[in-house]
Amino acid sequence: MEECIFCKIVSGEVSSMKVYEDEYTLAFMDIAGDVDGHILVIPKEHCKNILDCNYHVLNDIMNTVKKIAEHLVENCRYDGVNILNASDESAGQSVPHFHIHIIPRRNNDGIDAWPVFEGANCEIEEIYRKIKMDEC
Numbered sequence: 001m002e003e004c005i006f007c008k009i010v011s012g013e014v015s016s017m018k019v020y021e022d023e024y025t026l027a028f029m030d031i032a033g034d035v036d037g038h039i040l041v042i043p044k045e046h047c048k049n050i051l052d053c054n055y056h057v058l059n060d061i062m063n064t065v066k067k068i069a070e071h072l073v074e075n076c077r078y079d080g081v082n083i084l085n086a087s088d089e090s091a092g093q094s095v096p097h098f099h100i101h102i103i104p105r106r107n108n109d110g111i112d113a114w115p116v117f118e119g120a121n122c123e124i125e126e127i128y129r130k131i132k133m134d135e136c
């Protein structure tokens with residue numbers, strides 16, 4: 001994808017602070033400057049998001065997410081991580097190349113990485129009937 005900023009990072013046309021790289025994935029620092037240690041994990045092959053990627057790509061990305069999470073806890077004195085993803089503009093995706101955000105966490109660090117929702121509009125049973133899959 002010629003105009004994709006993350007494809008340009010993969011090709012080296014745009015520089016990045018690489019945290020980890022293997023044959024299929026790349027992890028680099030998010031430049032938002034919004035929270036300490038914000039990392040993005042991407043597939044090297046362009047796909048837009050979880051709705052667009054195949055299972056191999058997803059497997060590669062999640063393996064890398066796990067590797068980095070373990071590295072942060074085992075070697076960097078963090079206690080845990082938040083893993084965040086927006087798939088589609090409706091969900092807030094701003095860069096259309098699949099990426100998982102990793103936010104390193106320490107006990108009592110005061111970071112609020114969980115959305116505070118305003119409350120459901122419908123009864124849970126009503127939504128459940130609509131979204132339940134045939135398999136169960």
Ligand code: AMP
Pocket residue numbers: 005014016029030031032040085086092093094095096
């Ligand atoms: P999202 O809104 O979930 O699509 O997240 C896109 C993320 O990409 C944001 O957190 C941006 O700060 C980050 N971002 C955009 N351009 C770059 C770049 N050149 N290098 C690193 N992070 C970037």
Ligand code: ZN
Pocket residue numbers: 001004005006007008045046047096097
């Ligand atoms: Zn791309």
